[in-house]
Amino acid sequence: MERKFIPLSVPNFPGNEVKYVSDAVASTWVSTAGPLIPKFEKAMAEYMGTDMVVATNSGTAALHLSLVDAGVGPGDEVICAALTFIAAVNPVRFCGGEPVFVDCDKYFCMDPDSVQYFIDNYCEMVDGKLINKTTGAHVKGMIPVHVFGNMANMERLMDIAEKYNLFVLEDATESVGTFVTEGRYKGRHLGTIGHYGALSFNGNKVMTTGGGGMAICHNEASRHNMAVLSEEAQDMAKKEDNLLFIHTDVGYNYRMNNIAAALGLAQLEHLEDFVATKNRNFAIYKELLDGKNGLKMIDYTPGIRSSMWFHQLYLDDCKISRNEMIEGLAQRKIQSRPIWLLNPDQAPYKNSLCMPLPNARDYVGKIVNIPCSSNLTEEEVRIVCAEILDLTK
Ligand SMILES: Cc1ncc(COP(=O)(O)O)c(C=O)c1O
Structure with a gap:
């Protein structure tokens, strides 16, 4: 019998997904005003032990709203990761700002030494603000990606x-469950x-709402501002x-919809199993x-319970x-992918x-992401390993 194709990372719907989505459709609440959106916000907030959240229609929207609330405007600079998906950087430009790129550490994340190098070699503090001496720009914050x-x-x-005096916007889009x-x-x-x-x-993330995201903050004024901005700056x-x-204000159409929230509620019931x-x-x-x-599996950062969203073969x-x-x-019906080109x-x-x-x-030249779906069986993992060892013997 021919072996099945083994994909890199696909959604996994083991429980109430179809039921909750069908119920949402049957209720006719399909858009941004439905009752499941605040319910999903509450459930996610409880899972994460936080309370200030705004459900959005993408992670990119959540990043953008956060930068707007943080006051990033034309000419401001924000420290960004060179090695990550470009959506972690683009929202800086949406605000008219400019990224300054820094290196990663051995766990692929923003390297504090590289951030300090930028500050020491390019910046000075003026009236409590970090100023880039070479551009004159105010460096307002950083976006470390997990x-x-x-x-x-x-x-x-x-x-x-x-x-x-910098804000920190954690891009935790790839680390839900960590x-x-x-x-x-x-x-x-x-x-x-x-x-x-x-x-x-998003569809390939640890849990999915089809497309969707969430902004997290720590004060009610920011939460309210982001919630209002997410609905065309209309205070619903x-x-x-x-x-x-x-x-x-000039707002955005960034609110999550009720069908997505239904899917999210079902997925959250299985997040711990996925992890x-x-x-x-x-x-x-x-x-x-x-x-x-000559192969190495890169470990996850010590000191965390990682969701292990993607696995990295070096x-x-x-x-x-x-x-x-x-x-x-x-050729052996196994999907893998290279890491991103540098931003x-x-x-x-x-x-x-x-x-x-x-x-x-x-890392760019040497990393291959190998199958990591949350419904990947032990047997499939062993097949992937056997094929990799055969290719490299
Ligand atoms: C690091 C990073 N930032 C931002 C995003 C954007 O999230 P979304 O696709 O939900 O807009 C993604 C993933 O898609 C990502 O991997």
């Missing part, structure tokens, strides 16, 4: 932020540590605004591949190249200021 379910070094980044188990932030879910956090529930909580179309499967599968990959044929001293690996696996090498950011990127550049 890449692949890892954790950026939040203790050091928060210290740097406090010292230089929380801290050691140190200063023990018990905190990623996205709830910085001044702002953003989650994504005020009855007269609802009826008279009073808009207090458990990913943890089990990573352990098998590690046991079967790490140290064999071609350390391997006889085939990254592209040969991806093509070889594709400062992408067309919109070729002229942006960028710190040296030795770690990120090394």
Whole structure:
């Protein structure tokens, strides 16, 4: 019998997904006013041990709303990750701001040393503001991304932020389900540590709402501002605004819809199972591949319970190249993918200021993401490992 195709990362609907979505459709509440949206907000907030959340129609929208609330405007600079999906950077430009790119650490996340290097070599404090001496711009904040379910070094980044008066927007889009188990932030879910956090529930994420996201903050004024901005700057909580179309600002159409929230509520019931499967599968990959044929499975950051969203195979001293690996696996009906091109090498950011990127550049050429769906069976993991070992022997 022919073996099934093994995809990289697909949604997994093991429980009430169809029921809750059907019920939502049957109720005719399909758009942004439905009752399941606040219900999903409450459930996610409880799961994460926080209370200031705004459900959005994408993680990108959550990032954008956070930057608007943080006051990023034309000419401002924001410290961004060179190695990550470009959606973590674009919202800076939506605000008219400019990214400054820094390197990653060995867990793919923003390297505090690289942030400090930028500050020491390019910046000075003027009247309590961090100013880039070479551009004259106010550096207002940073967006550390918790890449692949890892954790950026939040203790050091928060210290740097406090010292230089910067906001921290945690891009936790890839780390839903990850929380801290050691140190200063023990018990905190990623996205709830910085001044702002953003989650994504896109189709390939740990849990999905089809498309969706969530902005997290720590004061009611910000939560209210982001909620209002997400609905065309109309305060839906005020009855007269609802009826008279009073808009207090230039807002956005960023609110989550009721069908997405229905899906999210069903997915949340299984989030812990998804994480458990990913943890089990990573352990098998590690046991079967790490140290064999010039291959390395990159560990997740210590001191966290990681969601292990994506698994990273590093071609350390391997006889085939990254592209040969991806093509070889594709021929064997296994989907894999390279890591992103670096953001400062992408067309919109070729002229942006960028710190040296030795770690990120090394990873770009040598990382292959291998199958990691939350419904991937143990048997499938063993098949993937056998094929990888065969390709590299
Ligand atoms: C690091 C990062 N930031 C932002 C996003 C944007 O999230 P969304 O696709 O929900 O807009 C994603 C994923 O898609 C991501 O991986």
